[in-house]
Every structure is written in structure tokens, then in C-alpha cells.
Amino acid sequence: MAAETKPAAASGVAGEMEVEAYRRLFPVAFLERHLGESVRIDARRLREARPTTVALGAVSSAHGSALARLGDTAMLASVKLEVMSPPAEHPDEGSVAVEFHMPPICSPLVRPGRPTDVAPVISKALEDVLTSSGMLNLKDLCLITGKASWLAYLDIYCLNADGSLFDAALISAVAAFTHCRFLFFHCTYGHATLPLSHFVQYGNITIIQCCCSFHHEVYNHITSLSFLCESF
Structure with a gap:
């Protein structure tokens, strides 16, 4: 049995190497073949x-965090809060600073010490979606x-x-903000003798439903995240 397993495993590895070589040498033909059969590279239908x-x-030291998987793609998001003076043009609003990181462990195409061109683009797009929109x-x-x-x-x-x-x-990102609990103050000047707990409340930030993907199933995941906290 062991003797039969080794050749099978070796042939499987060899087959994967041949497919990868064909993909690199003839990328257009490789994609056209999958497209002609209405199958994606990972065997999903179109x-x-x-x-x-x-x-x-997912991160206990953060104020809010989430681990999201979309197929084999995995993202870890964390939110840390800090008190600041609001901007003069928006005195009744807070701020969000977005940073997207692509460490070398995420892909063999990412080199240590060399920032990727994709990371700042995704950071800017996320900030636009979360704030400007x-x-x-x-x-x-x-x-x-x-x-x-x-x-x-x-x-x-x-x-x-x-x-x-x-x-x-x-x-x-949406899941991390959904998980995050914010502290709010409700000051009533006529009740200054009341304990501090009277003025302090915890709540979640309002998330407006927004879709940035063409697929309705991804949209459903984004729009249903506001209900996930009830289970945790």
C-alpha cells in the first residue's frame, strides 16, 4: 500500500508542476481554456x-477585531481607539485612519522590505468607502x-x-467596526452631582449598508454583519 501511495503522490505533485508551468508560459491559453469550459481556476463555476x-x-488587545475569509483569501482587521480633538471643519465628528498591510507571508510575490503597489491603493479605496461615502x-x-x-x-x-x-x-473592516464598542458621554449640566456612570454609555457606530462587490452573496455578508454582535 505504501509503495502505491508514493508514486500516486509523486504523480500528483508532478501534475501540479506541469499545470503551473503551463499557466506561466501560456497565460492567455490557460485562461481561455477555463473560460471556454465556464470554470474558474479554483474549480468554481463562473x-x-x-x-x-x-x-x-480575533485580537483580544484591540477594541474591535475580525478575521474574514473569502475563499482562500484571509484578512485580519483590528480597530484601536484614541481620543483626539475633532477637526475644526467637523466639530461634531470623529475620524478614521485606514492602513492596509501586505506582509511577505501573504504571497510569494511580496518581497521582504519592499512595499507593494497594491497596499496604498486598497488603503485609499477603503478609506473612501468607509468615510467619504x-x-x-x-x-x-x-x-x-x-x-x-x-x-x-x-x-x-x-x-x-x-x-x-x-x-x-x-x-x-465592517466586521471589526461591528464588533467594536464605543464609549459615549451624555453630559447634563443640571445633574453634576450624579455619578460618572450616569453619563457614560456604550454603543456601536452606525453602519450604512453599502456594496462594493458585483456579487449578491458578498453583499449579503456585508449588510448582515450588523447583526453578528448579538451572537457574541
Whole structure:
């Protein structure tokens, strides 16, 4: 039995090497063959979405975190909060700083010490979607108008890059904000003698449903994340 297993394993490795060599030498023909058979490279049908999973609370030291998988692509998002003075043009809003990281472990194409060209592009796109589009209600991050607000540092680490990087990063970002609990102050000047706990409340930031993927199943994952916290 062992003697039969070794040749089978060797032939399997050899077959994978031949496929990879053909893919590199003849990329157009390789893709055209799959397209002609209506099959993706990973054996999915053309209209079949990648399986998606989300795990909240992946980083215990963060105020909010999530691990999202979109097929074999994996993203780890974490949110850290810091009190800051709100910008003068928006005294009743907080801020979000987005940073997308692609360490060498995520892909053999990423070289140590060499930043990728994709990372800053995805960072900018995520920041535009989360803030400029109004997907996140930044007014929820205000503590005291004109005095103090939350600055949310959103860091997303690509653990495995296997396509759909932006979609996976967006899902992990929304999940991390969904998991994050913000502290809010409700000051009532006529009740200054009440304990501090009377003025402090915890809540979540409002997330407006937004879709940046063409596939409805990814959209369903993004729009349903606001209900995940009830299970944790």
C-alpha cells in the first residue's frame, strides 16, 4: 500500500508542476481554456461566489477585531481607539485612519522590505468607502462637540492573498467596526452631582449598508454583519 501511495503522490505533485508551468508560459491559453469550459481556476463555476466566513474578536488587545475569509483569501482587521480633538471643519465628528498591510507571508510575490503597489491603493479605496461615502456615521464618534472625539485606527493585515483583496478587506473592516464598542458621554449640566456612570454609555457606530462587490452573496455578508454582535 505504501509503495502505491508514493508514486500516486509523486504523480500528483508532478501534475501540479506541469499545470503551473503551463499557466506561466501560456497565460492567455490557460485562461481561455477555463473560460471556454465556464470554470474558474479554483474549480468554481463562473457565477459561483467564494465561500465567506467571519470570526469576531480575533485580537483580544484591540477594541474591535475580525478575521474574514473569502475563499482562500484571509484578512485580519483590528480597530484601536484614541481620543483626539475633532477637526475644526467637523466639530461634531470623529475620524478614521485606514492602513492596509501586505506582509511577505501573504504571497510569494511580496518581497521582504519592499512595499507593494497594491497596499496604498486598497488603503485609499477603503478609506473612501468607509468615510467619504458615508458608510460609517462619523458623528457617532463624537464625545463632546468641539472638544473631544474618537480617532479609530483601522489596520487590516492580509494573511493570505488569493484574489478579491478589496472585498475581503472591506468585509473584515465592517466586521471589526461591528464588533467594536464605543464609549459615549451624555453630559447634563443640571445633574453634576450624579455619578460618572450616569453619563457614560456604550454603543456601536452606525453602519450604512453599502456594496462594493458585483456579487449578491458578498453583499449579503456585508449588510448582515450588523447583526453578528448579538451572537457574541
